[in-house]
Amino acid sequence: MSKQSYAAALVDALHDAMRSDPRVSIIGGYVLGLGPQRTLTDRLKQDFPDRVFDPPTSEAGNAAVGVGASMAGMRPFVDLGTASFSYLAWSQLTNEAAVAHYMTNGRLTAPVTFHMLHGVRGGGAAQHSQSPHAMLWNAPGLEIVAPSTAADAYGLIRTALASPNPTMLVSHAKLLGIETEVSEKKSAIPFGVADIKRRGRDVTVVATSLMVPYCLTAAEALAKDGIEVELVDPRTLVPLDEKTIIESVSRTGRLVVVDECPLRGGIASEIAATVAERGFKHLKAPIVRVTRPDTPVPFSLPLENFVTPDPEKIAAAVRGALKAG
């Protein structure tokens, strides 16, 4: 076991996929954003100079090229940059990629992978901080993947690039530099299999992406007070491993869902609704959602902090959930 950053694992996954499959290419000039990790992608350009493209600032066009190319047999990885800009490619995601297989009765596939940097990144303000994948959950036909560790990033990206379906892969901008343990030989991870990132008997916490390390920090603090959190990371929203979530709730009787999206129509709401419908009998107390309140993201740090879930807010919500019911 050694440690690796999320960003390095992501680049490893791309490199290994490109080496093993000549159909894989990259459309996107700054897959890791403008931060310090960005140079990690240099070796992709060096080793596959004809398969890495620096496209114009044309999110819709770039996405469409990826979708069309995938229908013609390629496996493009299209980087949409900061996730807020995926809104410019929304029709390509929802009206084209998501429905092509269905609309042709299964005769066409669109195995394109999209990638974007989501989340409250620190000073990103209202137009560089979004997490649009909750919305995409309402557009059936896209696989949605939100890794939280280096090992998951590697394994899920390999699966995405091998998948016959269109996939949206999101990386939280703040995860890129975080190092986590990886085994010597990293390998593909199937979609639809939740990972219990921590075992605990008192309360089930469900979280993805950056919220996973935040929840682990909260869980450690709570453990000092004897509160044992079970942390379930679904890893993929589509397909969703409902079973693991509901089984965990059946053991703990309590559910806290943590997510950085705004409250209404966010990821937390869908998980909460699913359990309220299919795991109701296990619930001993109200479900609690820890999310951004329904505001755009403000620039200034104290404002940004106020609206963003963090380990303290998560711990407080868990304590609240344990008192209720």
Add this chain to the structure above:
Amino acid sequence: MSKQSYAAALVDALHDAMRSDPRVSIIGGYVLGLGPQRTLTDRLKQDFPDRVFDPPTSEAGNAAVGVGASMAGMRPFVDLGTASFSYLAWSQLTNEAAVAHYMTNGRLTAPVTFHMLHGVRGGGAAQHSQSPHAMLWNAPGLEIVAPSTAADAYGLIRTALASPNPTMLVSHAKLLGIETEVSEKKSAIPFGVADIKRRGRDVTVVATSLMVPYCLTAAEALAKDGIEVELVDPRTLVPLDEKTIIESVSRTGRLVVVDECPLRGGIASEIAATVAERGFKHLKAPIVRVTRPDTPVPFSLPLENFVTPDPEKIAAAVRGALKAG
């Protein structure tokens, strides 16, 4: 009391708003689609020839023009056509209209009204049948309005065009021709006030838009078996009248949420999550969601019917909800 179609009431609202406020104009060539109601808008063009524009097929550009014009003091009504095409204007909705007021610390307003024809319309297939407003619920800063009757359409449109905030107004394509009762003098209806469309003691059903008449039909069938449904129509998702919903559940102990969006991340999920969090103690049984399954919409009628909520499915779900718990 007389009867009027949803479409006629919508046109009345636009006409009255244009007459009373010279800042109101219309950007959109076919506000009522291509169906038989479309000629109702002719009198808008006749009476306000300089204030009705037939724009190019440029949803993003048209939406941006509306947003920019509203910032410069106008009150444009921008029709985006079939709701699936709003995805082409997604950045203008989420990145521009929704955040401008917030991002300027309240110094700018963007009082634009967007309109689109949503829903499974009958043969619309995967690209002409969507209901994107569930997604917009995750983009704080937009008011979201989904009328279900002629009176509500009139009253809510007047409020939208008078509102200082950006508003997304959706009309279900199948509602346009439905006639409902209107009083002699139609008037504005405030946002955030749910309307209990039917009183009942046994189960709370929450629905908007076309699902409201469908639920009324289901409720009548159920009443024959002695099951009394209370039907709550929030009318606006943003702001949401949580109080009326939760109070109703406190009386009935049971909740069925009906919505035409796909299941995951849809309107039904948000309502369910809200009640599972804030009205949990009233619940005697699992919450039930009646929605489209997570598939694109197929063209062929038996397929389309299979995936679309209808009075029979709603009634069956209500019966199920009464048996459980």
Add this chain to the structure above:
Amino acid sequence: MPKGPGEKRQWQFLERMLLIRRFEETVVKMATDGHFRGHYHLYIGQEGTGVPAIAALKRKDFLATTHRNHGHILARGADPGAGLAEILGRATGLNGGRGGTIHLCEPKLGFLSTSGVVGGCISLAVGGGYACAQRRDGSVTMALFGDGALEEGVSYEALNIAALWHLPVIFMCENNSAGAMGMAKGGYPSLVHASKNLLLIPKSMGIKSVRVDGVDAAAVHAATTRAISLCRSGRGPVFIEAMTPRWAGSDPLWPELATGITDLRMATGGAVPTGKHQAWFEHYDPVLRLARELANGGEESVHRLSALDEATRKRIADAADFALASPLPAPETALNHVFVQEASA
């Protein structure tokens, strides 16, 4: 006498063009008879563009089309029975009934997904061109789209990308706005563009661009053949604007058979064009125009024409019978094919 393709090729063109014409006439009848619902779009009047353009492609090439796709699908050789069945939403349809008129698609003939979103086709086709370029096998992709697509920003982005990366894409713009009345006058949308010369748009990005008479099958075929050969040799993309005057039946919001069932005798002298649509019959109907050229070959040609017409009518009648007799899909199959089956299992 036409220059360009030889007589054999002309007969091939006419066979497909007539097939499309009889198909579309049948579609109107099926709509009128209430056999399917919703808006639809006919290719009548544009057969002279789609058929010779698509005939210039090879088997390995890709194509993308739009809401007005019937003609393109048939031109490429799709089965008319499966086409009509799809329009009727039958299980035997090209898309198993999931697409309907707006989304007819035949992947095994190289079609990418048929998008009804204006601008969708042109941008997906650039992806097709990207795949062709990656493959380095000399294949190309052809986008067949309406002039209205140039109102959408994504089309412009797609043109730019194709130009930047020299992708092998033939942009075939079928400009059918001449003579159209447009939404403002209560008809079908026509071009709402400030440009008085659409070719200036691709030209602004350095894309080779030509205009051609879309009624003249030989001219279209020649221009397309040149464009394809440029693309195959890495000198693409190429933009072609084919001018196809609006057929009267496609001018109102809902299509109607304005010019009646096409009477091939108007080409052979057996019937005389008159009335409101005389100019159409004499000059703008691409089927009659080509038939007239071939009829010039003499009596044998006239016989051959009428035999072809009879065979075509028969073929479409059989196709219609097949479609009407085909079963609707089983309701619960609506849940299939959201994802590739093995992945979702």
Add this chain to the structure above:
Amino acid sequence: MPKGPGEKRQWQFLERMLLIRRFEETVVKMATDGHFRGHYHLYIGQEGTGVPAIAALKRKDFLATTHRNHGHILARGADPGAGLAEILGRATGLNGGRGGTIHLCEPKLGFLSTSGVVGGCISLAVGGGYACAQRRDGSVTMALFGDGALEEGVSYEALNIAALWHLPVIFMCENNSAGAMGMAKGGYPSLVHASKNLLLIPKSMGIKSVRVDGVDAAAVHAATTRAISLCRSGRGPVFIEAMTPRWAGSDPLWPELATGITDLRMATGGAVPTGKHQAWFEHYDPVLRLARELANGGEESVHRLSALDEATRKRIADAADFALASPLPAPETALNHVFVQEASA
């Protein structure tokens, strides 16, 4: 001796241009000192465009700007203290700390929302022009945007709408890609466009279009004045491409003060440009260029220059003090202003 605006106007231009320069130099220092986070964009090297262009507007006119907005906001007369405070996320900032560098906005001076989404500005500005046209009061809207905006489809849609409806919009494209290294070489994005002549794009839609030397304040002012008067009389829109060679400090991905703190003595003969950036100092720095022209006026002018510089430095130093001393916003105010307060109450 310059033609065009008189000397008085030149001094007014220089005052604003220098104010912007000292402001931006301070911004770099604040970033280096860790006073704010995130990516930012400087207007150094483009002062010769924004200042005279904006000076040609009237009070009633509207403007829209982009991520590279500092210069535009100051050119229009916004308070530099409130500008710096916004960049630092302070409660006293133009946006109360909610926007940061990318979104500086001054609604009371006619600015529409400052969008950081490439293409946002140009399309919102067409909305501004629509409002001006509806109002029929001769007002106009100016969009100030980078060349990169022409990679986004919405810009093209917006140009088309403005052209179709003859809206009074001045599209001021600041092309700063000449000399830029671009992402491919590890620097800041530069134009990725197949067009070798961006003016062909608006021209394809019949929009009047001119190119101007963006370093030459007088030339920019003259071109803008002409464009505005066309727009006011209903003959808009107009597109202007101002060529502003890339300032070395804006070329890398993260800005740096490549050419040091501007030394006005390089304009008055008190210091001699040398080194790597000699050409910049001698030809392309718009502030030095205008100062040099004014210094030609003789000793009095040289004194006036140095007095102006001193006053400007003082003004910016005060602004920086104000900003640094300003409080951060109270955390819980983050919940305000999602909607206009009375509406959400």
